[in-house]
Amino acid sequence: MRAATELLSLLHTAGGASLWRGDERPADEACGPTLASGFAELDRELPGGGWPQGQLIELLTDNAGIGELSLLAPALAQLAQTRRCSVWVLPVDASRTVSHAPEVQTIPYAPALATAGLDLARTIFVKPSTPREGLWAVEQSLRARHLGAVVGWLPSASGTGDGDFRALRRLHLLAQRHRALAFVLRPARHAQAPSPAVLRLLLASAGTQLQVTLLKRRGRPLLEPVTLALRPAHWESARVDADTAPRMLPASSTLLDTQRPMDALLA
């Protein structure tokens, strides 16, 4: 133990500022380029102060609709300012893991994306028919130069943990060739499996807020999850009752029932 302490002090004198200790936060310049996430609480904990560019970022979540895309939206909107293109590889079956309805088909909603500041004219959406096809599309996208971001839902490309690791490792290596933001969204059950991604986030909801657990990051691990308020402030406390909603029916209910206004009026 004494020897270790001595070695450390020796290294400190020899290496000076270029020495980095594993229990320290790495210097921001050592993290490579990053892009601010738009959430100060999260940026404070992300090495380099934002999403690492040219690195694979893994987001693990089981429930769609807890704010997983809202988390990415500010960064994607920043990329839109630089006129960079993006590719979204959508889920194969978009399962929302609802017990009574296992498959809910969803599609990114253009008006909301435009409101969030994304550049739809420079975004390509891919709807793969198999997980393998989705993996292929993410891989192809990461090969492209000048790409801003790739957002890919990858349920499980191979079915085995080992195969998944290899696939992710390939993606990670491809991501390092360029400066794109490479987000892959995977089910939370992969949280325990090894992953080559440098940043792994487990997303869960905490009350009305989004709880982000940094499973893996450069440097000292973060034990406490970060809690982010993604929703408008007035949503936090607001509560309406279905009964209080006005029950007013449209001007002519016959019109509604027949769905044929001209016939209804003429009759």
Added chain:
Amino acid sequence: MALWLAIVLPALPLQLAERALPGMGQLAIVEGPPLRLVVLHCNAPAQAAGVAPGMKVAAAQALARELIALERNVEREQAALAELAGWAYQFSSHVVLQPDGLLLETGGSERLFGDRARLHRAVTTGLGTLGYRAAFAYAEAPRCARVFALAEAGQGRHVASPGLPPLAEADSLQRLPIELLEWDAVTNETLRALGLSAIGDLLRLPRDAFARRFGTGRLDDLDRALGVRSDPQPLYVPPAHFSARIELPADISETAQLMFPARRLLASLEGFLRGRNAGATELVFSATHSARRGTALAPTAITLALAAPERDAQRLAALLGERLARVQLPAPALTLALTVERLHAFSALNASLLPPSAHDGDVGVDWLQLAETLHARLGSERVFQLQAVDDHRPERAWCALPIAVGDAPRTVPPSATSAPRPLLLLPTPQPLPAHGEQPLDRGPLTLVTGPERIECGWWDLAGPAAGSRARAVHRDYFVARNAHGQWLWIYRELAAPRGWFLHGLFA
């Protein structure tokens, strides 16, 4: 100075068959009346088995068991030459079709390519990519160049002649045999019988006597070969669209095998587009099949759609490779054709629209290529762009569009509302169970905000678009949260039975 390059393709029918597929076995081109077919050309493996031109087909097949005998098709040869002329148009605007080759006036375009040697290299390597072997000769007079190219082809110097052939002098015509003038056999025989075997012998004859004996046409022809008489040539006019075809000497049942002939077609297309300074955005490959059990099969069409005009054969071949992964041939293919109906102005935009930044490596494809690769492999239903549409009905406020890179930026209509909209939408709303007035989704839902009443679309009901999709909307929308922390966008129908539906996720 006018300078003519004569290109002669010896044994053209055989070359056409050999360029279609790699590693063909014994192959012979036969010609003649039915039941008396005679071998016209045969390839090296057939020759090794003892087959020789002039042999009867039956005899040849007895010598070479594996021999594929293909009947000569003159129309097909003419079409191939016309296609080649379209390809050669990139080197010169003066292209002349010949019975088994081309004439190009290259004096005017040497400077464009640097010098004559570079131009020649471009022509020879290009022909090699197309799968042709050719003999070449340069001369100031087109007729002279043609005679010398035929002489080269006759001496078998068409296999490998990468060097630039020297400019042929009209004087050296003298020692060439008279057959190279391509006069009819009777005339050649008469001349031979008179002891006139070289062109020089003809030139030494008195001109008026020669004209009386053999006609002024022959005399004029000699003068043209010497370059002392003007020799206007009927110039080739390139067609408005590209169309090329390769007949496959052997049946092909695997789509991957189509890549080889397809590369030939794409190389031809690239030359054609270069000559027209154009690019293509839609390529249609079509493979024809033999009739199965008496019923004709429709040809298989393979369409390659591109985001921006393109002509690079290698890039197109890479895209086609991805596209072919989705194609199944219903029966073996007999021919493969490529047509491009519309040509587009091509700007040499093979780099990105963005200046390369210092952080990006030079490795990797351009994103435009990426779009095309994805599209080629997955098709337009699976690769698309999204656009917001100005409509109050949430399910009609968006649309999916085919990729259109390079168009003017799309105008996004001003958002009609400041009300919350989810990032993920369910294209078909999903009914939610309810307990009394309380909607349920894995437990009771907490309604966070709302209602936002959306009630419109009645105008579509009477219009011509009235159909399954055109529906009036009478709904109260709420933002809701379930026990799992999911933020949902739900609505309640205003009409009876006032059911609840899930329409989106605030992802």
